[in-house]
Amino acid sequence: MGRVITITSGKGGVGKTTTTANLGTALAMQGGRVAVVDADIGLRNLDVVMGLENRIVYDLVDVVEGRARLRQALIKDKRLPELCLLPAAQTRDKDAVSPEQMTELTNQLRAEFDYVLVDSPAGIEGGFRNAIAGADQVIIVTTPEVSAVRDADRIVGLVEAAEKGPPSLIVNRLKPRLVSRGEMLSVDDVLDLLAITLIGIVPDDETIVTATNRGEAAVYDPQSQAGRAFVHIARRLNGEEVPFPALQDGQGMLERLFGMFGRRRS
């Protein structure tokens, strides 16, 4: 029986979909059978990020409403035969699916895959409730910004109230340079507030933008720092102990020293 993992955030635009696509790809590269599910009904884009948009025939709502069988709606990845996408419907909205239907759907998927990753919509309403309904584990993505962390805190409370167990945290788009200058929340600041288990730190990385626009996961690119971070998270999900590497901030030693002096002066 596979594990159902929901990726959510509260705030929009912090990288849920990119995280889902990259984690799904990384888990499949490591040999797992993986289904990624786009639960953002009405605003689908996991298919775009994975470059599978043009292969969609049936979607999640078709399956739930019985117009298609699950197998018909699942789309195989371009490169990895063990990776499948269940796309969201674009012409419907969140109310098209109930939490019970989502639970049944993820239970069906669980029987055939090792990992079922559910990409949650932003917000705390019906779409979010659907996305966590069938989850065994919840991963919360946040960026090191006060507003995103505040929303993540709200989500932690809701996930706890839904008795989904303590969620894990991914801090996305960290800019080590800004953190070292004291201009961005550090991972410690975020953990201090949220007090949940850290499962990954993903640095801010331009390769994510180019990979996403090409419809290819950044985890394929060995040069991509963010891609490497997602591979690490996938290995941690597989139960491996992977240390958190010190992030390269692209600065010379001298600059860093000046940074320190600068901070001390203030």
Place this chain on the structure above:
Amino acid sequence: MSDLISIKGGRDGLRMRLDDTADWDRLIAQLQEQLTRNRGFFSGARLTLEVGERAMSEEQLAEMLTLMQKHGVEAEALSASARESRSAARAAGLTARPLPRYPEPARESREPPAHEGDALLVARTVRSGQVLRHSGHLTLIGDVNPGGELIAGGSVVVWGRLRGLVHAGALGNAEALVCALELRPTQLRIADQIATTPRGGPHTPEVARIEDGQIVVEPWESFKR
């Protein structure tokens, strides 16, 4: 809190006890006055109504619920010994619970006032969007994150960081205190006074109280002397 209405809190939530012998119009008038005066305490609250032996019609209950709703209060359940009141509650979509006749000591329990009476101890993190509300004193072992709220009729003690909103003495008690290991609330209210926290400041235990009609905060070390 008033002669016809008392409020009690516990782990299972707030209960509002309404005198079962008083004239209906007087009761409604007093309820309106309480809800208005203690807006800070009641706004957003969900509670159980206890109406004792009063037999309420559907119209009376509807009148009461409308008044409460106007003040942001939601009744979840109603306890009554009269069958008529319970069926009115079910008609209004509330959970109806039977209530043994008010035991005699209950009348006494209106006194002493809540701020001297019961206290609630809770051990957890109060996160953004979560509210802890209690009619008496409130002690929290854990942090209050920004966006979280603590509302108490009495004093508030936080063994942790207080970074959300806190309202002590929310039923009008200006003697109430707020203490925290780290007192950095986004907003601090005692009775009808409101203060915000300046940026910076110490990360040491502090106590807030009302002095000469204003909220003052001082370090625990100097307060205790």
